[in-house]
Amino acid sequence: METNFDVIIIGGGAAGMMAGIFASEKKRVLIIDHNEKLGKKLYITGKGKCNLTNNSEVETHLNNIVTNSKFMYSALNNFTAQDTINFFETNGLKTRTERGNRVFPASDKSSDVIKCLVNCLNKNGVKVTLNTEIKSVTKQGDVFHILCMSGVEYTCNSLIVATGGLSYAGTGASDFGFQLAKQFGHKIVKPVSALCPIVVNDDVSALNGVSLRNVTLYTKIGGKSYSQFGDLLFTYNSLTGPTALTMSSLINKLNIKNQTISIDFKPALSQEKLEEKFKREFVTFAKKDYKNYLYTLLPAKMADYFYNSVGIKNKKLADLTKADRNILITHLKKFDFSIKSLDNINVGIVTSGGVDVKDIDSHTCMSKLVKNLYFVGEVLDVDALTGGFNLQIAWSTGVLAGKSAANLT
Ligand SMILES: Cc1cc2nc3c(=O)[nH]c(=O)nc-3n(C[C@H](O)[C@H](O)[C@H](O)COP(=O)(O)OP(=O)(O)OC[C@H]3O[C@@H](n4cnc5c(N)ncnc54)[C@H](O)[C@@H]3O)c2cc1C
Numbered sequence: 001m002e003t004n005f006d007v008i009i010i011g012g013g014a015a016g017m018m019a020g021i022f023a024s025e026k027k028r029v030l031i032i033d034h035n036e037k038l039g040k041k042l043y044i045t046g047k048g049k050c051n052l053t054n055n056s057e058v059e060t061h062l063n064n065i066v067t068n069s070k071f072m073y074s075a076l077n078n079f080t081a082q083d084t085i086n087f088f089e090t091n092g093l094k095t096r097t098e099r100g101n102r103v104f105p106a107s108d109k110s111s112d113v114i115k116c117l118v119n120c121l122n123k124n125g126v127k128v129t130l131n132t133e134i135k136s137v138t139k140q141g142d143v144f145h146i147l148c149m150s151g152v153e154y155t156c157n158s159l160i161v162a163t164g165g166l167s168y169a170g171t172g173a174s175d176f177g178f179q180l181a182k183q184f185g186h187k188i189v190k191p192v193s194a195l196c197p198i199v200v201n202d203d204v205s206a207l208n209g210v211s212l213r214n215v216t217l218y219t220k221i222g223g224k225s226y227s228q229f230g231d232l233l234f235t236y237n238s239l240t241g242p243t244a245l246t247m248s249s250l251i252n253k254l255n256i257k258n259q260t261i262s263i264d265f266k267p268a269l270s271q272e273k274l275e276e277k278f279k280r281e282f283v284t285f286a287k288k289d290y291k292n293y294l295y296t297l298l299p300a301k302m303a304d305y306f307y308n309s310v311g312i313k314n315k316k317l318a319d320l321t322k323a324d325r326n327i328l329i330t331h332l333k334k335f336d337f338s339i340k341s342l343d344n345i346n347v348g349i350v351t352s353g354g355v356d357v358k359d360i361d362s363h364t365c366m367s368k369l370v371k372n373l374y375f376v377g378e379v380l381d382v383d384a385l386t387g388g389f390n391l392q393i394a395w396s397t398g399v400l401a402g403k404s405a406a407n408l409t
Pocket residue numbers: 010011012013014015016032033034035038039040041042044045046047050051052053132133134162163164165167168171172173174175176177348349350376377378379387388389390391392394
């Protein structure tokens with residue numbers, strides 16, 4: 001059995017497979033993964049469709065990276081979104097671009113993305129060992145020794161760590177990469193949930209499943225304002241959906257406990273416009289119950305919750321006073337919840353935090369502390385918003401390290 005390789009990659013997810021494909025242009029490569037198959041997380045991306053990149057300029061990618069976007073400058077310029085699309089198209093995967101420049105496989109099947117990558121690995125003769133737990137990694141002289149639980153020891157000159165973040169443990173996520181980095185003297189920025197639901201102190205169980213369209217979610221923390229326009233969903237204990245997920249990534253390093261987060265249900269209408277509308281309609285529909293009128297403003301369950309939270313009860317529209325009208329407007333423009341926490345890291349779509357990029361060369365993804373040791377993908381302290389930006393981070397850093405390990409840069 002072959003145990004000596006030029007390059008070994010620990011982790012066969014998006015970043016690891018891409019690193020393997022590029023390193024194997026010139027070198028003998030082994031990928032080690034403890035899962036029973038490659039790309040298990042890729043399989044569930046984009047709700048099974050895999051939003052594999054965002055068809056936009058490097059600048060747009062940098063703007064959508066929440067943590068350490070500057071670090072990504074070289075990697076994204078070296079392997080752009082267009083390069084990603086070309087790579088997959090050249091290797092037989094047709095793609096299509098949707099709303100928001102999101103790129104998907106034309107088949108809408110993430111499994112086709114994995115198949116394409118695995119075909120490339122096979123074509124280049126990359127060896128893969130699955131169901132393989134690693135016991136220890138050491139460096140003796142210039143050689144890395146990777147001892148597996150099975151007793152097999154692999155050796156290599158370059159080691160690429162592509163073990164991902166902590167979210168979705170069922171896909172094989174582990175803190176192995178963080179521990180390995182620490183062992184070699186790297187600092188780990190505390191991992192926190194990103195792109196995850198925001199759990200609130202309020203009892204929102206009655207709102208479970210409610211979906212709001214075109215609202216603004218906003219908060220002010222530490223003197224800075226954050227605001228997101230779009231769709232919002234409720235679970236039994238949290239705010240989720242696109243606006244909340246994005247918000248979670250923007251505020252996850254702040255002291256958010258018990259801070260107020262608010263919904264503007266009518267962002268297109270100013271207070272004055274709402275005032276005019278209500279003055280007019282309260283006369284036209286004077287006999288209508290205020291509660292029934294709320295159903296014309298909000299989805300039914302949200303209207304009931306709003307009715308119970310805002311102290312106006314058992315009135316016809318004609319009976320509403322100016323003060324009532326003001327209360328109604330104020331709450332439509334600013335309906336408050338109290339933040340308890342972000343949801344568990346396992347539930348986040350990505351992990352923010354990880355290997356501190358200060359000790360990683362952004363031109364190669366090689367450790368500045370240990371020669372020929374590389375870190376790529378989500379194991380790094382880099383995370384982005386939704387739209388295909390996170391996978392582009394995995395592809396671009398994977399390519400960079402793969403090329404560098406193969407001395408192709
Ligand atoms: C539900 C969901 C949907 C998503 N959708 C999208 C999307 O549509 N577009 C997008 O851009 N991003 C999306 N993401 C984010 C994206 O999947 C990740 O950012 C990306 O997979 C990170 O790639 P990676 O290679 O760094 O890590 P991973 O893909 O997580 O791969 C890490 C690999 O390392 C292996 N590993 C871990 N520990 C060990 C160990 N001790 N020994 C051996 N192997 C190990 C794992 O088994 C795994 O195969 C989504 C994430 C989730 C959870």
